[in-house]
Amino acid sequence: MLEDELREMFAARAQTLPAPADPAGRAIRQARRTNRRRRTATGTMTVFAFATVLGGAVAAQGIGGGTPIAADPNQVTFQNLFGADQPVAARQTQLPTMELPVDLLVGQQLWTSDGQRVDLDHDGDVAMIAKVPDGWVYSDSTTVRLLSNSAAEPLKLSGQAEWTVSHDGSRVAVNDQGTLAVTKVSGDDRGTTVASSPVPATAAPVTFFGDRVVVSSEKGFDYWSAAAPSQYTETWNAELLAVFGSAGASVAVGIVRGEGDLLCLVDVSAVKKGLKIGARLGCGDLVGRALVKLHAALSPDGRLLAVATPSGLQMVDLDKARINAVANGGKKQAQSQAQAQVRALVLKADCPITAVDAVVWSDSATALAQTDADGIFACRTDGTKLQVTLPSDVQPGWTMIPSYGTKK
DSSP states (O other): OHHHHHHHHHHHHHTSOOOSSOHHHHHHHHHHHHHHHOOSHHHHHHHHHHHHHHHHHHHHHTTTSOOOOOOOTTSOOHHHHHOOOOOGGGGSOOOOEEEOOSOEEETTEEEOTTSOEEEOOOSSOOOEEEEETTEEEEEOSSEEEEEETTOSSOEEEEESOEEEEOTTSSEEEEEETTEEEEEEOSSTTTTOEEEEEEOOTTOEEEEEETTEEEEEETTEEEEEEOSSOOOOOOOOBSSOSEEEOBSSSSOEEEEEEOSTTOEEEEEEEEETTEEEEEEEEEEEOOGGGTTTTTOEEEOTTSSEEEEEETTEEEEEEHHHHHHHHHHHHTSOSOHHHHHHHTOBOOEEEEEOOOSEEEEEEEETTEEEEEETTSOEEEEETTSOEEEEEOOTTOOTTOEEOOBOSSOO
């Protein structure tokens, strides 16, 4: 009777795949429970039988040398009973890595991707910084400065101000206490103001749209043309939640509310009455309204928009989205049906990167996502996800520096 029970117990154990938890521990605990139920001579026989089987399993493992061979799954062996030893690293999937392709702001220091460490002149903490072809634009609590590649001392561009950089990195727009000015930050005449106009002090420049400067306030979004020294006139669009600039002058990308919790990408054009909302380019469920929080970025060539969503970092293909929008607009059907056909975002890639804090592009094929775990992951247009290698001595509190006009 006892022998039959033992055979059934070990046959069942040998036919069960090893679990991630400790299988040997479970077998020993089971033997102890059996032993407690038999405190007579039967218990002694049980222990003896268990030791005999265990000894046979150890012998099958080939202790003392020999080459392991594949075991019969129906045979009581060391591998089938306890599971073969496997290194933890062999069971883990390692992401491919890439070197850090962008600069970092670490405390009040500029850490370049080629290994330089630069102390920034500042009054108070450095609040914003951007890479441009001729250096870096940054600001603190009192001043907006340009640190040129060829100069030891930074050039003062403005007093305390809200500011943004043009898509090609050649100009900066600042609102310094009610004066919106566009200043050159490239070439021999960098630091020269090319146009200015009085604006509301709350009108914060957020992006360039060709020669236009897009501003935002609690009233919505508006623009001012810096192509001619014209005066700004308020024409706020309250429907827009965000606007992403464009290198060209014909169209930009904006965001409006869709049905329910959806947000929709739209084309945005500039007319005399302000920013005009055009065709819908697709709608999606964006994590925490991430686009509004600027957890998105336009690619250097303007063709893709990288945006954080609940499922990961997505690259929206704006060119294909516009083609679909034109095709749907040419059909004779109800407006609600036309919108339904372009509801989904047209994706170029979807990388499983979550908890995104910031997004920048290193080139037109690679978007970088900084996560709340203080890591950087790269997403490429073919859907490849990579781990970005950070400097070994990087300190907590670093952030990626966006780049304008420097990489294609």
